[in-house]
Amino acid sequence: MNPDLIAYIKRFVDISNEEIDIFNSYLKPKELSRKAFLLNEGQVCKSRYFVNSGCVRLYYINNKGNEQIIHFAIDNWWITDYESLINKTPSKLYIQAIEKTSLYELPEESFDALCEEVLNAERLFRKIMEKTYVAIQKRIEYIYSLSGEQLFETFISANPEFTQRVPQYMIASYLGMSPEFISKIKSKK
Amino acid sequence: MNPDLIAYIKRFVDISNEEIDIFNSYLKPKELSRKAFLLNEGQVCKSRYFVNSGCVRLYYINNKGNEQIIHFAIDNWWITDYESLINKTPSKLYIQAIEKTSLYELPEESFDALCEEVLNAERLFRKIMEKTYVAIQKRIEYIYSLSGEQLFETFISANPEFTQRVPQYMIASYLGMSPEFISKIKSKK
Secondary structure, X not given: OOHHHHHHHHHHOOOOHHHHHHHHHHOEEEEEXXXXXXXXXXXXXXXXXXXXXXXXEEEEEOOOOOEEEEEEEEOOOEEOOHHHHHHOOEOOOEEEEOOOEEEEEEEHHHHHHHHHHOHHHHHHHHHHHHHHHHHHHHHHHHHHHOOXXXXXXXXXXXXXXXXXXXOHHHHHHHOOOOHHHHHHHHHHO | OOHHHHHHHHHHOOOOHHHHHHHHHHOEEEEEOOOOEEEOOOOEOOEEEEEEEOEEEEEEEOOOOOEXXXXXXXXXXXXXXXXXXXXXXXXXOEXXXXXXXXXXXXXXXHHHHHHHHOHHHHHHHHHHHHHHHHHHHHHHHHHHXXXXXXXXXXXXXXXXXXXXXXXXXXXXXXXXXXXXXXXXXXXXX
């Protein structure tokens, strides 16, 4: 298993080497070339994904026909469409690689089997969900509290690597602003 | 235990009557009068709460000195400040009763003990978190996709009971709009 994932898991739960081996046996390594899709609108999402290296975006097409990015996931982040995964309903979302990306896929049957075998797996994923929830709640706080300029500054200082790796128009989409607005903020400095 | 909470738990996991009894032994019934606080800014949040009946709001004071509501919780909803609870840091939020409210408090030490004793408790809370996450992600989608008028209509048709129970200025705060804007939408019909 990727040592980063082992370290990640151990930050959340006590887990033995034997349990790590079981966990590892359920992970399917997957390579995505740039612009390849992990999930398409209309498909039922059947897996959770851990990004070993690279970057993917989760987005939908809004009613004006534009891409609206909901999340990015880079090295050591989990990503999936929880709504489609939990409800077994066709996804409204796309998950696409922005760079060449190396992932682990954890199919939902394997996830269920893992949770039966490794007691701490439920705890691990409960804690990951809580942390993910805190992050998305903070995003709502920011949307309601910060000006466009502050939103951009806050995002960039919390995620400095993104400016290097993610095209500016995608950061604009994630923050709900136009690429022109970001160019204006940048040229002001 | 409140039969609604038993039904709620059984929607997520298989659980025996003995396990329900253990769960129940960790819950502390709590009554809040209208406007009473469950959590104040600066306190460390140490419990999860299940609303048996009534209504509470979770909010913060934004940099303009105004209340910004992040969530409501009515009958059969869980509420807490996950950031403060997980990180054991002082909360930036308030949780306050809007109506006379009857709750169960599940203190975090009890939660940990419950998860040790009842195998399915971790699974239950992992699934609750996933569902809660789907709801908040959908809210971000709505913020970025819908006009103010559509946001209001969508909220009201998904939560018709709120218009009866929650003052209009609080719904406005939750939706990030002014009470005057909501009055204008209503008078247009």
